Amino acid sequence: MTKRVFSGVQPTGNIHIGNYLGALTQFVRLQDGNECVYCIVDMHAITLPKAPEELRDNILDVAALYIAVGIDPARSIVFVQSDVPGHAELAWILMCNSYTGELSRMTQFKDKSRGNESAPTGLFAYPVLMAADILLYDSDIVPVGNDQKQHIELTRDIAIRVNNKYGSDTFVVPEGRFLKEGARIMSLDDPAAKMSKSAANSLSRISLLDDASKIKKAIMRAATDSDGEIRFDPENKPGISNLLTIYSVFAGTPLADLEKTYAGQGYGTLKKDLVDVVTDALTPIKQSYEEVRHSEELLRILKDGAERANAISEQTLKRVKERFGLGSR
Ligand code: ATP
Ligand code: LTN
Secondary structure, X not given: OOEEEEEEEOOOOOOEHHHHHHHHHHHHXXXXXXXXXXXXXXXXXXXXXXXXXXXXXXXXXXXXXXXXXXOOOOOOEEEEHHHOOHHHHHHHHHHOOOOHHHHHOOHXXXXXXXXXXXXXXXXXXXXXXXXXXXXXXXXXEEEOOHHHHHHHHHHHHHHHHHHHHHOOOOOOOOEEEXXXXXXXXXXXXOOOOEOOOOOOOHHHXXXXXXXXXXXXXXXXXXXXOOOOOOOXXXXXXXXXXXXXXXXXXXXXOOHHHHHHHHOOOOHHHHHHHHHHHHHHHHHHHHHHHHHHHOOHHHHHHHHHHHHHHHHHHHHHHHHHHHXXXXXXX
């Protein structure tokens, strides 16, 4: 049976190579043989304050990048979360079936709220909206980076809990899909932190739309260590290991081969070659992005995607509301 794949990216800024290697490359590959639904999760993006004009731009940026990296709207559904009202509706139902205790344990909430008592309620409920996104489409597979493991576990817990109470076929219990390599790309300036859209230092990341000089600057300045040995050892050599991972996934060269090729060479040589590998990989993506970003075609894709997503969402909600006894009919 064909499996349903669902995932989402927040329109919170420039998509970086971490998002690309951890998530988007999976989105593209999973299109073969599966039915894929890819969302731009704009309601997640307002859990922290966001200027409306910037949000609108960022939504279309992510949509254009989805197409530019190879998501095919003829095969996959591409849409904006807030165009489908079922996400918010199901999120409420799931909020009534999740516990404040389990949400308090989410590390992303702890990181982003930093114990701030005036953190928005939406930031706290963020993982429940994510669970709603996934369960609304009876998703089997959810391709994401490692940082989302805890949220996927929570989604499964909520689905199983509801199924136990309201019938075992209320929700499909989804599985996360994580890559062996690329699931956690680290910041270039601080390899102890994950590469992130929101980090203050823009040299900590490489965005898919960065120009050649920015790519070069970020890689050449990337933090390494002082022992001078090119070896994959994330625990003791996190900086070099991160560069080797990026190289390996972009070039499709196994880590062991890279270690052999660069044995005895300096970090400068590795970095220079990596600049070329990354620049070459991003150039065609940037070109396709430019072609589609301001096109009527992009708006048509999103409208069509929202209609197709809505049709699935309505069916699921009808079933769920019946099980819960909600509504007048
Ligand atoms: P922010 O840093 O602003 O919270 P983000 O970079 O984590 O944002 P998201 O939209 O939340 O971006 O994530 C989109 C996808 O990219 C998710 O599947 C997430 O797991 C993945 N991802 C994010 N950062 C990385 C990373 N450094 N390495 C690998 N995958 C990542
Ligand atoms: N929380 C995710 C984005 C996201 C998502 C989803 C991913 C929102 N809803 C549903 C997969 C499935 C993040 O990357 N921070």
